[in-house]
Amino acid sequence: MTKIFNKVSIIDLDTGNINSIINMLKKIGIKSKSYSDPNEVKDSDILIIPGVGSFDYAMSRINKLGWNKIIQEQANKEGHILGICLGMQLLCQSSEEGDLEGLGLIPGKFKKFSQGEISIKIPHMGWNLVKYTNSFRNQINSKNDQDRFYFVHSYRYVHKANSYIYASTEYGEKFASIIGKKNIIGFQFHPEKSHVNGMNLLNSYFKSINI
Numbered sequence: 001m002t003k004i005f006n007k008v009s010i011i012d013l014d015t016g017n018i019n020s021i022i023n024m025l026k027k028i029g030i031k032s033k034s035y036s037d038p039n040e041v042k043d044s045d046i047l048i049i050p051g052v053g054s055f056d057y058a059m060s061r062i063n064k065l066g067w068n069k070i071i072q073e074q075a076n077k078e079g080h081i082l083g084i085c086l087g088m089q090l091l092c093q094s095s096e097e098g099d100l101e102g103l104g105l106i107p108g109k110f111k112k113f114s115q116g117e118i119s120i121k122i123p124h125m126g127w128n129l130v131k132y133t134n135s136f137r138n139q140i141n142s143k144n145d146q147d148r149f150y151f152v153h154s155y156r157y158v159h160k161a162n163s164y165i166y167a168s169t170e171y172g173e174k175f176a177s178i179i180g181k182k183n184i185i186g187f188q189f190h191p192e193k194s195h196v197n198g199m200n201l202l203n204s205y206f207k208s209i210n211i
Contacts (some may be wrong), residue, residue: 008031049091054098055095086153087186113156150198175188
């Protein structure tokens with residue numbers, strides 16, 4: 001039986017293909033709606049922050065339009081928030097890509113991938129394995145300890161504590177591909193572009209959250 005959510009709101013910052021997320025959620029029986037005006041969003045069960053592109057552009061849109069207040073209110077009441085790709089980066093404190101402060105909901109910042117000893121292409125683009133921590137795997141009741149998802153990004157999460165890391169991926173170096181804190185979670189990859197694996201993860205995630 002599909003779990004009923006009163007309101008799943010997708011924040012439209014003009015930084016990504018919102019319809020792909022709406023259609024993916026529809027496939028797992030979740031009705032959602034996108035909003036460009038924060039004044040139209042009230043009492044959401046979950047806020048989704050998607051996006052690709054520039055950190056500063058997205059944060060300037062959040063601040064200018066007043067989304068920062070709505071997102072903070074959702075966090076204060078321990079409502080669920082999901083950040084996807086750039087949306088995950090916005091959840092944190094800052095990024096080397098820009099000068100603006102992030103939302104600061106999850107401790108940590110983002111640094112650009114280093115070429116290091118192994119030559120890698122930047123951005124990290126394409127399919128890669130995401131290995132779950134045991135606790136996150138148990139949370140979403142996954143039968144797999146890892147799955148393959150589609151990535152497009154140039155920056156990686158950095159924090160001295162590993163407690164916010166729910167899954168990791170290898171690309172020249174090990175980096176966090178899922179992070180979270182309480183009811184807030186971020187996917188560095190695009191589940192909406194990851195076919196059946198993305199559908200299964202979103203389905204498991206929605207089933208795991210208690211509303």
